[in-house]
Amino acid sequence: MATAAPASAVGTKPLVTVEDLRKRFPVSTGLFERSHSFVHAVDGVSFDLARGESFGLVGESGCGKTTTGRLLVRLAEPSDGRVLFDESGAAPTDITHLAGADLKAFRRRAQMIFQDPYESLNPRRTIFDTVAEPLKVQNACGPHECLERVSRMLEMVGLTPPEAYLFRYPHELSGGQRQRAAIARALVIEPIFVVADEPTSMLDVSIRTGVMQLMQSLADRLGISYLYITHDLAVARYMCSRIAVMYLGKIVEMGDTEAVLQQPKHPYTQALLSAVPIPDPTVTRAPVRIAGGVSTPVDPLPRCRFYDRCPIADDFCRDNDHPPLEDKGSGQLAACYKA
Amino acid sequence: METHPQPSATEPTTNVATPDPVLAVEDLTMYYATRAGDVRAVDGISFAVQRGESVGLVGESGCGKSSIAMALLKLLPENARLIRGKILLNGADLAPLSDDEMRPHRWNHIAMVFQAAMNALNPVYRVGDQIIEALDAHIRSTPEISMERVRELFDLVSLDPSFIPRYPHEYSGGMKQRAGIAMALACEPDLLIADEPTTALDVIVQDRILKELRKVQEALNMSLIYISHDMAVIAEVSHAVGVMYAGRIVEWGETVDVFHRPIHPYTQTLMSAFPSVTGPKHKLGMLTGEPPNLLTPPPGCRFHPRCPYATDVCRSEEPPTVRSGSHWADCWHPLDGH
Numbered sequence: 119m120a121t122a123a124p125a126s127a128v129g130t131k132p133l134v135t136v137e138d139l140r141k142r143f144p145v146s147t148g149l150f151e152r153s154h155s156f157v158h159a160v161d162g163v164s165f166d167l168a169r170g171e172s173f174g175l176v177g178e179s180g181c182g183k184t185t186t187g188r189l190l191v192r193l194a195e196p197s198d199g200r201v202l203f204d205e206s207g208a209a210p211t212d213i214t215h216l217a218g219a220d221l222k223a224f225r226r227r228a229q230m231i232f233q234d235p236y237e238s239l240n241p242r243r244t245i246f247d248t249v250a251e252p253l254k255v256q257n258a259c260g261p262h263e264c265l266e267r268v269s270r271m272l273e274m275v276g277l278t279p280p281e282a283y284l285f286r287y288p289h290e291l292s293g294g295q296r297q298r299a300a301i302a303r304a305l306v307i308e309p310i311f312v313v314a315d316e317p318t319s320m321l322d323v324s325i326r327t328g329v330m331q332l333m334q335s336l337a338d339r340l341g342i343s344y345l346y347i348t349h350d351l352a353v354a355r356y357m358c359s360r361i362a363v364m365y366l367g368k369i370v371e372m373g374d375t376e377a378v379l380q381q382p383k384h385p386y387t388q389a390l391l392s393a394v395p396i397p398d399p400t401v402t403r404a405p406v407r408i409a410g411g412v413s414t415p416v417d418p419l420p421r422c423r424f425y426d427r428c429p430i431a432d433d434f435c436r437d438n439d440h441p442p443l444e445d446k447g448s449g450q451l452a453a454c455y456k457a
Numbered sequence: 458m459e460t461h462p463q464p465s466a467t468e469p470t471t472n473v474a475t476p477d478p479v480l481a482v483e484d485l486t487m488y489y490a491t492r493a494g495d496v497r498a499v500d501g502i503s504f505a506v507q508r509g510e511s512v513g514l515v516g517e518s519g520c521g522k523s524s525i526a527m528a529l530l531k532l533l534p535e536n537a538r539l540i541r542g543k544i545l546l547n548g549a550d551l552a553p554l555s556d557d558e559m560r561p562h563r564w565n566h567i568a569m570v571f572q573a574a575m576n577a578l579n580p581v582y583r584v585g586d587q588i589i590e591a592l593d594a595h596i597r598s599t600p601e602i603s604m605e606r607v608r609e610l611f612d613l614v615s616l617d618p619s620f621i622p623r624y625p626h627e628y629s630g631g632m633k634q635r636a637g638i639a640m641a642l643a644c645e646p647d648l649l650i651a652d653e654p655t656t657a658l659d660v661i662v663q664d665r666i667l668k669e670l671r672k673v674q675e676a677l678n679m680s681l682i683y684i685s686h687d688m689a690v691i692a693e694v695s696h697a698v699g700v701m702y703a704g705r706i707v708e709w710g711e712t713v714d715v716f717h718r719p720i721h722p723y724t725q726t727l728m729s730a731f732p733s734v735t736g737p738k739h740k741l742g743m744l745t746g747e748p749p750n751l752l753t754p755p756p757g758c759r760f761h762p763r764c765p766y767a768t769d770v771c772r773s774e775e776p777p778t779v780r781s782g783s784h785w786a787d788c789w790h791p792l793d794g795h
Binding site for chain 2: 352355379395406408
């Protein structure tokens with residue numbers, strides 16, 4: 119499988135700049151009561167996504183990775199912070215609070231691929247209707263050209279010959295074919311930025327490699343940058359040149375994928391990596407060093423989010439704010455006082 | 458016919474010193490009746506599980522691995538039929554038993570942990586009460602003894618006893634799966650079947666559940682059938698492994714042998730398709746096409762339409778069994794030295 123190009127080689131100005139992004143959800147306390155508690159789902163996240171790059175957001179369920187992805191394509195509106203989108207490399211647009219026609223125009227450039235191809239395709243619509251919908255919503259082309267573009271897209275995602283798939287329904291397709299149709303739908307409008315939320319986690323392994331390779335070759339051919347969201351560190355290793363590890367709404371470690379996976383600096387990344395089973399019966403993993411279970415980020419205390427579960431935390435960690443992301447050498451940043 | 462006792466030096470090295478099968482499955486065949494015809498979900502499966510042994514069944518969706526689990530417990534949907542075969546549990550055949558006759562075996566001798574533990578627990582009853590109910594149905598005892606047993610079980614799977622009187626919605630995903638394991642262990646079964654018990658869980662929680670399972674399995678000298686699509690998890694929990702494809706076991710052997718010297722091309726592809734977080738990045742394997750429709754399985758070897766090594770004989774003739782000690786596979790073009 120082709121490895122993604124290093125971030126430095128694919129353009130100088132970032133395509134997407136995320137600045138101190140936050141999303142809070144109120145915790146419902148009762149029917150008529152105003153909520154005073156908030157889940158801090160995304161809590162001060164900042165990163166750049168380079169042109170042509172595939173950037174991975176990894177972490178366990180509830181860490182805020184999917185919410186971050188939804189904020190970046192404006193399927194949700196941030197509570198605070200900014201998202202800048204710079205297609206030309208000269209004039210960044212603040213997309214944080216876009217609305218109306220501006221938001222619709224942004225959707226031509228940014229799309230999302232969802233995890234479950236069984237739920238993301240409307241069972242009552244043909245593959246043609248589903249894939250053509252973004253073109254119709256955007257009034258991108260007339261009916262004749264529409265058919266042509268959908269056919270070309272189906273061919274690109276490997277649903278060939280397209281005539282054999284155009285007028286079929288999702289239930290007639292296998293899981294792998296459905297995910298290919300979902301990818302075709304996201305890419306038919308020719309976006310340059312795609313948030314892919316666990317696009318292969320529902321697929322069988324023997325099918326999965328093909329979809330991963332397809333996503334990489336389409337990125338190269340169409341000049342797409344991915345925000346690739348996954349819980350699977352091994353998949354991130356193959357799909358992403360850089361990754362950020364999230365824990366309770368915060369990025370705790372970020373850097374070149376190989377550096378983060380081979381020499382993790384943050385105790386959470388270390389625990390997460392040591393918990394991944396190794397497909398070799400003669401290898402015994404080191405014990406996983408982490409205490410307790412995941413809590414929810416409801417009104418978190420002003421200290422390191424990982425404090426309660428950290429094997430190396432001390433009084434300093436308890437008495438100070440959540441640590442900033444700092445350079446820890448070998449091309450990676452970590453948010454830890456002790457690393 | 459073997460007339461001389463084999464010298465122990467030539468015995469294959471297994472994790473189990475003497476063969477003492479808790480379960481022996483012979484030629485198990487189960488079809489689902491559909492409007493389009495019979496779906497051959499389990500088609501002539503044979504294997505054995507020794508006492509205290511952990512056996513993994515690995516394969517992709519639709520290969521029949523979960524159907525085997527349901528067949529062993531005889532928890533079959535209405536359209537499923539056992540066509541032939543034996544399910545010998547401690548020597549007694551479960552296959553011909555009726556539902557009523559089956560009841561004393563379930564939980565007592567053979568129990569199951571499901572993938573969706575959250576659905577296996579009844580949301581409107583306290584977890585402790587659900588385990589006591591399972592106990593009372595199978596073991597006569599007093600409420601005090603039952604409660605003591607629940608405490609033991611919670612301790613065994615490292616659940617806080619303060620959660621005994623709580624409801625399932627107060628449990629996290631990992632805790633529900635532990636409760637599912639505790640319930641399955643309530644009557645100390647000889648054999649536990651775990652069907653993808655950690656698939657819905659995050660890796661750190663999965664790591665703990667796997668440790669817990671190994672611990673109780675050793676403590677109780679219980680046999681385990683662990684069903685998963687994940688080769689890495691199977692590598693960690695199983696002494697022996699069966700690789701399934703299209704309703705059949707296509708390769709069987711000790712886990713080390715199957716992982717380090719696969720015989721069947723499908724096994725090899727399945728392993729190479731798994732990305733790894735450690736070691737060098739290898740080229741990921743993949744298969745073209747889709748698994749066969751089990752209404753009309755392909756003739757010859759069922760894997761031939763997707764096999765890179767397939768020849769004419771694979772397309773027409775059932776593959777022979779290739780053996781190397783206790784390790785075997787059904788294939789016309791076995792791999793060696795890979």
